Structure formats: structure tokens, C-alpha cells
Amino acid sequence: MKEKSIELLNRAVADELAAVHQYMYFHFHCDDRGYDLLAGLFKRTAIEEMLHIEMLAERIIFLKGDVEMKASGETQQIQDVKAMLEMAAQMETSSANDYNKWANECSQNADSVSKTLFEQLVRDEERHFDQYDVEMENLEKFGDNYLALQSIERSKNIASGRPVE
């Protein structure tokens, strides 16, 4: 039965790795364009996904499996901010759905620790979804001003000597 848990945990590692790569890519491009708020959000979320990989890996190794470390997909070279947020929100939704299902599967296999781990991840992915959703709403509400304001904020920070993230 632990083989099933190891397989599901490795599938989660693959999704998390794809998310780390994707969010880092979004971070680089938002940072390059001076969109500090979004650059910071993508960076912090990528770091959280990395910590998810660590939790999953610890569990895999405890179950005497090995961590495969293969991303589930290629990084998409998306540079339009709206498309970035849409993709990020969609990735979070699909992770939360998968982890909910996999928590149930682990529970059926009497692996309650893996079940709890997946449930913990669902909570984080729903929070990530919510953060991206709020930014999508802001972009919709304020249009191009939303991005212009972020660039101006960076210039203000640089001019006043405050560190830029």
C-alpha cells in the first residue's frame, strides 16, 4: 500500500516543481518590468511551493521510496500579466483538486500521515489561488493603471533609498 502513497507523493512533487519553475519565470518578467507587487507575490509563492516539495520528499523517504524530481510540465513562456495570473490560478485549482482526491486515496490505504499532508497542502493552494484571484480582480478593476502604479511605486522606493525586493 505504501507504493501507492509514494506514487501520489511523487506526482505532487512533479506538480510542485512545475509550479516553482513557472512562478520563478513569472517573477523574473514582472521584476524586469518593475511590477514589484506581482514579482514579490510570484517569488514568495515559488518559495512556498519549494517548501511543499521538501515536506513531500521527507514523507517519500520515510516510506522508503525515492524522490523523482521531474517537473510535470514545461515552463510556459507567458509574459502577459493577465495570462500569467490566469495560468497561476488554474494551476492552484488543479493542485487543490488533485490533493483533495489523493488525501482520500491515502486515507483509504490507511496512510493517515500522507492524508494529513495532502490536506495541509490543499489549504495552502487555496490560499495561493485566492491571492492570484484578488490580483486578477484588481487588474480587471484598474486596467493598465494597476501595472503603472506598481512601476511608479518601485521608482518611489528607489528614489527614497528603500530596498526593492
Ligand SMILES: [Fe+2]
Ligand atoms: Fe504547492
Ligand SMILES: [Fe+2]
Ligand atoms: Fe500553490
